[in-house]
Amino acid sequence: MKTKSVSRQTGDNNNNNNGKKVKRPFFIKYIYQPDFIWYTIGVIVRILWTLVYSQQGYIHPDEFFQGPEVVFDDIFQTNFTRTHEFHPAAPLRSVAILYLLYGLPVSLLSWLSTILHWSSIPFHLKLIFPRCTILLLSLCSDILFYRMIKVCHSNFNSKQYGIIMNYYGIAHVTLVFFTRTLSNSFEAFLFLALIYLVNVNISSLLSIITNSSNKTKYNVQSIHINVNTILTSSFIGLICALGIFNRPTFPAFALVPIVYWLANIVPLMNHSFRFQLLFGRIISFIIGTFILTSCLIILFDSCYYNNGFSFIMDLKNRLVICPLNFIVYNIDSKNLDQHGLHPPWLHFIVNATILYGPLHLCVVLWGLFHVSNLRQFGQTIIERILKTFRKRSGTTEKSEQSISPFLLYLYLIPFIPLSTFPHQEARFLVPLIFPLILFIVPVLMTKNLHTFLFRIWLAFNTFISIIYGHLHQGGLLPALKCIHDYPVVSSNVTPIVTNANKKILITYHTYMPPGYLVTSMSKSVYEHKLQTIVIDLKGARREELDLTIERIFHEYSTNNNQVFVLLPNISQTYLIDWKQAKYSFDLIKQFEPHLDLDHGFEELIHFKDQQKQYTIWDRFKLDLYQVTRNLI
Template structure:
């Protein structure tokens, strides 16, 4: 039964992995956007974390996740003579890669971390049924990678402490041991194999620790207290501590060299040694300044415990809270390194006033592994309803039209250009309003491109309609959530005069009632200014949760507008000419 359930949950995870929802700008701008321009000559605009004088993001952990797949796709398309791979393929290849990492590494780690064979299967199924596993863990987040690193860090700590031959052997040693154990052949001595595999574990643990720190500076918070159980082991075997430190220094120097070379491509080895870029240090200095955190939003210190964990775990978190009121005070299921890691990390991260739910992603599988369901029907029913609702909300509808719109943008513009009878492709300007920042790399242009300013970039299109005989340059402007009148002013300054074909486009949620008076078939057309919007494209599976104004519109009207008129539209903006 559990195998069929797990297989069904695996198919659900595949579905959400390939659904183009958009959870947070960081899933694009701190990952694929960084390498798409360098590897594939796609349009890209590095975020401020990579362009400041003291960069706070490392490319060391990003290289195998993003640059390697992009380079392989580029090599393949070059070999077959097809130019660069389409952005759709790259996008879904990266999502598929994140799915495989989640499926293989996360589930495997949780299976190893739960010592009781009786609870292993139920725990793996419970983690696989979480919407966090379906959505966040299959998106290109640094937090998703952190979840895997934390889980395997705990696995390695356990292996090192137990120091059992069967636990620390590399897999390739098993075929050698089994025949020799049964036939009595002269194979490698047990203590020699154990020593080799121990050093292998030290190297892997050091690598995980270094990648974790360079990936996110919050990583040590999850292993700080569980790692204390290594102290007696180090006291008995000081050489193990020296080995871990030695491997850690080697990997750290490698990471520093890669980061410095990335940010200073022309730097010599001597200059890198003299003035290295240590991104984790820069990140710590930035995030310990409360003025910097205020830019991103300040939250109360109880945000993680009261709101964020509830949002991530739902009824499972309520069950865990209720279990604290039973005797003993700390339930037996919570007396383990997994719970210690999650709870202590949440306490540490609560010290900092900027708190987002995704910061606690590593806590989700760890805490779920401590839940004992006992086949409670009420819990199962609420758990299924909660994850189904949150799965479709976050995995399908949340800003779900941005990626499809950006992937289709060139075809939309080219089709509209042909429909207007234009024989040459004019430069197009696309304004995005009341959406997350559009990922520029999804435009997939191969031509030269240049940044227009801090919030806009122009790119050449290598895949324009061949009938136009000219590439289309697209300028993208992110207007974020500025007031409607100010947005219209920006459009009005860009739309050409009457008699000229308009190359200006607007991407906005269809739930924005402000746009109604600018649509020609609207009954309120007479109230409009001298601009008109002609819808060219729409995507229904899009919810803009940032556009809820309960105070002004009321609860019923707001939900009716945001949900009833859900969707994302692309409009051609033209002047009203008499």
């Protein structure tokens, strides 16, 4: 990979009166330029969709239950039900990563609720504060991605840089996934950081070798360069440790950058004894930082899941290593069967198309075109690999030829290990957006196809952004806000402050509702003593809904308790007539649009035999009922 960037780019007129070029930050220098207009629009949309008009779409329950839910539960001591990933016996997820990401924003909310005497933290703040962390990381990733563009394509001008950034800025992965609290989003940021650090580290080492021929120059600069090299080496170890403990699938993405680093460094071992010593120090810093970071995370997790340092007395049985537990859990096919089993081709054919649409198809067509002549491909494949991983030419043209296969490997090779897992979801491929755009967009520019493809790319991502950002399960979060803010009164219609109160929510044929969003919580001494119980029936049969309502009114007193049922509009006939004599179902509000891609078609089939006629719009509504028991 070429690491030297040109000092003058076409279209950059940022010279001062003395003719010296003024370096400015990426956002100040380019965000207002016409060449970056679509990227600028994307940044504005990202910020607005996070802070002002927050996205109501619900991508996957892991967005909440493998992130903010755990931290809110700990800080506010709400005693939520944990998912199986956080079972103390064999936890699969590291809480150290969760506190690293969401500990500060949730603690800040706790502090604000105390000093401002909030009876309950506003719903909107609980939703956006954790998302702000991911938003800030995505903006930092924009800077790294732009630098990677300049590294990979240093002979491009500002307009060409803008084309690549425009593709990235309007991608629905950037607009939606990079503003959500998914572990896959954090994995993507770590993947980009690893690629960038590997490139900087190799560049620093090559600079040392180049300057070593001039002893005077070497003596002046070597200390500074060594410090830079050691720092980047330490960060490589840090990124790898964080990546593995965030998601144990991270090695599938880190494989190519690490192999690339080794293939560029190992052949230089014979350069000099001084370089061999430096190489040994670099390896020690990478491994040392990786081990140190891993040990700190393991220590934090072990203390957390064992409620203190008692695990030290029995390290063999009580030491918590979450990635190891994750691997053991996923080896058992019975465990994966609970989450869904998929064929190995699903990632490459279906999931990648959902995420990247026309650009993924362009990569497939490019690959088919270049491997159609199998004889020629067989003769040149070894040469291409050696050229990419071992040779670093000095001219721009040769660098452009060698960097393209490397970017292609960054995109394609992770499909192989990821596809070996029987359980596959589209979000697992989110980190691949960076090598995909770095590789295919310049190819489209050389073929003069980028203008046509950009229009398709814009239409595709606008559609998918609306689907995942606002429509998919889009009625659930507004409904939770309604329940969160719903007034609580006692049987004598006086506000409840000290009595025991409960809000009981039954959700049916929706995604699992996050407990921290529907529960009133605050650290203030003026906090209302209100307990919220969430019963998620998932896709259960209607008999289970009937039995659940019966059980609630049998177990809980009707005094000071409120019972809510949340279900899709076309499922409301499950509130069958015989219950109307015993219970009253008062419709509080309908929430739309609510696109249920999991149960919608199934529900329509069931309701063909119902007497009530449904319109197509009824399928996109979510109904919230309050249930009361009729007096007999």
